[in-house]
Amino acid sequence: MSTPDLTHSPDHIPGAPPADQRELVTFRIGEQDFSMDIMLVREIRGWSEATVLPYAPRYVLGVINLRGAVVPIIDLAARLGLAPTEPGPRHVVIIVADGSRLTGFLVSAVSDILSVGTGEVQSVPSLNDMSASFLSGVITSKSRLLRILDVAAALPGREEEADMQVQAEAECLN
Numbered sequence: 463m464s465t466p467d468l469t470h471s472p473d474h475i476p477g478a479p480p481a482d483q484r485e486l487v488t489f490r491i492g493e494q495d496f497s498m499d500i501m502l503v504r505e506i507r508g509w510s511e512a513t514v515l516p517y518a519p520r521y522v523l524g525v526i527n528l529r530g531a532v533v534p535i536i537d538l539a540a541r542l543g544l545a546p547t548e549p550g551p552r553h554v555v556i557i558v559a560d561g562s563r564l565t566g567f568l569v570s571a572v573s574d575i576l577s578v579g580t581g582e583v584q585s586v587p588s589l590n591d592m593s594a595s596f597l598s599g600v601i602t603s604k605s606r607l608l609r610i611l612d613v614a615a616a617l618p619g620r621e622e623e624a625d626m627q628v629q630a631e632a633e634c635l636n
Contacts, residue, residue, distance in 0.1 A: 482580050488573040488608060489556065491539045491547075496569075497576065497601075498556070498611045504564065505557040506572055509549050522618065523549065523568060533557065534618065535566040541616055542596055558613055565617055576603060583610065 486497035487506075505528075512524030512535045521540035525532050535555060540546040547553065547568055555566040583599040586609075598612040 484578050484580065484583075486576045486578055486608075486610065487556070488576055489554070490570040490573060491542070491544060492570060494544070494609070495573070495606055496538075496609045496611050498558070498613055500575060502558045502560070502613050503556055504559045507555050507557065507566075509551060509553040509555055509568065519618065520546070526555075526566065528557065528564065528566075531564055533564045533566050535568055536616070536618070538567040538569055538611075538616065558617075560614060560617055563617075567616070576608075578603075 485500040487500050487503050488495060488497045490496070510526060512526050514524040515522065518524070521537050523535045523537050525534050527533075537547050537549075547570070549568055552571075554569050554572050556569060556572065557564055557566050578601055582601050584601065586594050586597045586600060588594070596612055596616045597609050598615075599610040601608050601610065
């Protein structure tokens with residue numbers, strides 16, 4: 463009786479994409495298509511008014527209370543150097559987790575989920591465009607250019623976030 467060869471057994475979780483695949487959530491900001499790693503997304507919700515924080519960076523729309531957690535809401539268009547968004551009921555907030563901190567990104571719409579092979583991801587063209595520093599790659603899908611957001615780069619810095627937390631707590635006390 464021979465022993466089974468375990469060196470060729472699958473090493474990924476059933477239902478998960480193969481190791482050479484990434485799953486991306488695609489979304490729109492204005493007329494432009496973007497995506498981000500689905501593993502960073504915790505929740506997708508409709509726009510609701512945020513509590514404005516004085517002296518916050520212009521791309522920070524304010525904070526919301528999400529089940530007891532104070533979550534900053536970022537106008538992703540403004541953060542990327544595009545025209546700021548005037549939030550309305552048709553806009554969507556993508557809640558992402560970076561370690562233990564949650565942040566919401568305001569976008570125009572969420573489109574779908576794509577499975578992309580790592581070989582399909584191309585490097586970001588070297589542009590003097592500020593938004594290029596917030597991208598980790600680009601892919602072409604269905605004859606459209608899809609930018610992959612570097613979520614960590616788009617998040618406010620730790621100092622900015624600490625200031626926003628203090629301001630949010632002060633607003634709650636008033």
